[in-house]
Amino acid sequence: xxxxxxxxxxxxxxxxxxxxxxxxxxxxxxxxxxxxxxxxxxxxxxxxxxxxxxxxxxxxxxxxxxxxxxxxxxxxxxxxxxxxxxxxxxxxxxxxxxxxxxxxxxxxxxxxxxxxxxxxxxxxxxxxxxxxxxxxxxxxxxxxxxxxxxxxxxxxxxxxxxxxxxxxxxxxxxxxxxxxxxxxxxxxxxxxxxxxxxxxxxxxxxxxxxxxxxxxxxxxx
Amino acid sequence: xxxxxxxxxxxxxxxxxxxxxxxxxxxxxxxxxxxxxxxxxxxxxxxxxxxxxxxxxxxxxxx
Amino acid sequence: xxxxxxxxxxxxxxxxxxxxxxxxxxxxxxxxxxxxxxxxxxxxxxxxxxxxxxxxxxxxxxxxxxxxxxxxxxxxxxxxxxxxxxxxxxxxxxxxxxxxxxxxxxxxxxxxxxxxxxxxxxxxxxxxxxxxxxxxxxxxxxxxxxxxxxxxxxxxxxxxxxxxxxxxxxxxxxxxxxxxxxxxxxxxxxxxxxxxxxxxxxxxxxxxxxxxxxxxxxxxxxxxxxxxxxxxxxxxxxxxxxxxxxxxxx
Numbered sequence: 001x002x003x004x005x006x007x008x009x010x011x012x013x014x015x016x017x018x019x020x021x022x023x024x025x026x027x028x029x030x031x032x033x034x035x036x037x038x039x040x041x042x043x044x045x046x047x048x049x050x051x052x053x054x055x056x057x058x059x060x061x062x063x064x065x066x067x068x069x070x071x072x073x074x075x076x077x078x079x080x081x082x083x084x085x086x087x088x089x090x091x092x093x094x095x096x097x098x099x100x101x102x103x104x105x106x107x108x109x110x111x112x113x114x115x116x117x118x119x120x121x122x123x124x125x126x127x128x129x130x131x132x133x134x135x136x137x138x139x140x141x142x143x144x145x146x147x148x149x150x151x152x153x154x155x156x157x158x159x160x161x162x163x164x165x166x167x168x169x170x171x172x173x174x175x176x177x178x179x180x181x182x183x184x185x186x187x188x189x190x191x192x193x194x195x196x197x198x199x200x201x202x203x204x205x206x207x208x209x210x211x212x213x214x215x216x217x218x219x220x221x
Numbered sequence: 222x223x224x225x226x227x228x229x230x231x232x233x234x235x236x237x238x239x240x241x242x243x244x245x246x247x248x249x250x251x252x253x254x255x256x257x258x259x260x261x262x263x264x265x266x267x268x269x270x271x272x273x274x275x276x277x278x279x280x281x282x283x284x
Numbered sequence: 285x286x287x288x289x290x291x292x293x294x295x296x297x298x299x300x301x302x303x304x305x306x307x308x309x310x311x312x313x314x315x316x317x318x319x320x321x322x323x324x325x326x327x328x329x330x331x332x333x334x335x336x337x338x339x340x341x342x343x344x345x346x347x348x349x350x351x352x353x354x355x356x357x358x359x360x361x362x363x364x365x366x367x368x369x370x371x372x373x374x375x376x377x378x379x380x381x382x383x384x385x386x387x388x389x390x391x392x393x394x395x396x397x398x399x400x401x402x403x404x405x406x407x408x409x410x411x412x413x414x415x416x417x418x419x420x421x422x423x424x425x426x427x428x429x430x431x432x433x434x435x436x437x438x439x440x441x442x443x444x445x446x447x448x449x450x451x452x453x454x455x456x457x458x459x460x461x462x463x464x465x466x467x468x469x470x471x472x473x474x475x476x477x478x479x480x481x482x483x484x485x486x487x488x489x490x491x492x493x494x495x496x497x498x499x500x501x502x503x504x505x506x507x508x509x510x511x512x513x514x515x516x517x518x519x520x521x522x523x524x525x526x527x528x529x530x531x532x533x534x
Contacts, residue, residue, distance in 0.1 A: 225327075225328070228337075228338035228339070228341070229332070229337050229338045230337075230338075231337055231338040231339040231403050232338075234339050234342070234399045234400065234402060234403055235327070235338055235339055235341050235342060237399055238342045238345060238346070238395070238396040238399045238400065239323065239327065239341075239342075239345060241392065241395055241396070242345045242349060242392050242396060243323075245388050245389070245391070245392050246319070246502060248388070249384075249385060249388055249506050250505075250506065252384070253505075253506050253509040253510050253513070254509065256509075256510060256513040257509055257510075257512055257513040257516070259513075260512075260513040260514075260516035260517050260520075261516055261520060261525075263516075263517050263520075264516055264517045264518075264519070264520020264521070264525070265520060267439075267517060267520065268520055268521055
């Protein structure tokens with residue numbers, strides 16, 4: 001537990017030292033969310049129809065932006081190697097790192113969503129389901145993003161390929177998340193897709209970090 | 222005989238499906254054979270690459 | 285862990301290369317023959333469906349190519365896992381060989397499915413149909429695997445990193461298979477593996493199974509040939525390669 005806290009708090013401190021970088025995904029999200037209505041010139045009703053999908057896609061894309069901060073920065077200056085050599089279990093370190101990453105990247109992103117939902121005329125009654133779905137999807141998304149970062153940490157220029165790997169894997173989140181929100185917009189119970197999101201989260205959190213740790217070890221050596 | 226090609230109006234669907242599948246099989250056979258033919262040459266290329274590793278510039282970030 | 289002798293033999297590249305050389309003529313000959321027989325049977329002699337008409341003939345290629353795509357992924361994932369755990373280069377070679385074949389057949393499955401869907405369901409593609417979506421995901425997994433492999437200069441690192449990706453993605457296979465039971469889908473539920481035996485009449489079942497066998501044999505021919513190429517590329521310097529492939533190798 002001490003190791004978890006140590007890595008976790010250290011990652012948070014490093015992240016806040018470069019807080020301007022934390023803002024990038026948020027700005028990206030806002031831009032994407034603005035570009036869609038600009039491109040579509042939709043009516044109010046059309047906005048509501050596409051809004052849910054646009055918000056989800058924008059969230060997924062924005063979550064890719066901060067990827068590099070997860071492993072690459074530490075890999076470049078040797079910190080990651082030190083971490084692997086230390087007595088700290090790699091899996092514990094991975095849990096700490098991805099949790100910190102989720103906290104500084106995804107949670108602020110989700111905070112932006114209610115305001116953006118308003119601009120898309122999504123009824124306020126559907127907001128709790130939307131936010132809940134996003135929160136339930138966050139653990140899985142964090143793990144997938146972490147996996148993408150870990151698989152490419154050994155590459156000199158990891159950038160573009162990560163999206164290729166991570167985005168298809170996030171499609172179930174997209175499917176269930178938008179379904180949950182659509183159901184709640186129609187006033188129907190959204191329990192089923194929400195439970196599926198929760199199930200995916202459990203699966204991802206229990207098995208994901210093992211794969212991430214393995215990938216980091218292979219990538220660094 | 223023309224009935225065979227028209228397939229009761231579904232000709233385009235059936236023949237494009239079978240045609241593409243046949244094409245994919247043929248392409249794959251050709252690709253596999255070509256890869257095997259080129260393998261000794263490729264082995265030589267990889268061997269010479271391994272003997273002379275490229276020097277990668279390391280990027281150090283100044284904190 | 286004490287492993288049986290045959291396991292070690294399968295870890296020996298020269299043994300596997302020569303085995304492939306002996307097997308391939310049979311796989312290719314029989315596979316090709318069955319493909320011809322099955323295709324002709326399906327196109328000319330099998331009955332049209334009373335509802336779907338002639339387009340039902342696609343049943344002799346669409347499920348088969350989808351099945352081969354999924355089998356290729358499982359082969360890739362299992363071989364990757366074996367290669368990762370036991371550090372067997374040959375296992376990694378099998379995984380690498382399976383990937384492009386799987387990608388091609390999955391593409392075939394998506395295309396034949398779309399073409400079948402148009403006259404049957406009125407649409408080429410249905411966003412949100414679970415089986416279509418997860419089959420498309422399968423294609424992306426193959427492409428991602430191949431792209432990731434190309435990105436690494438160091439082949440051993442490429443082997444191990446892509447092995448992790450392959451194993452993580454294998455959860456998609458049961459999802460594709462069970463998607464029709466878990467969700468409402470345009471696809472019907474399992475015909476062949478239904479309780480009480482296959483729900484298909486014999487005059488359709490026989491060409492169906494012939495094509496399953498045909499594509500399976502073809503897949504293994506393709507896999508072995510690519511595996512041979514992969515072995516030569518990895519072992520190019522070894523004496524047995526020079527002797528086997530001839531003086532052109534040096």
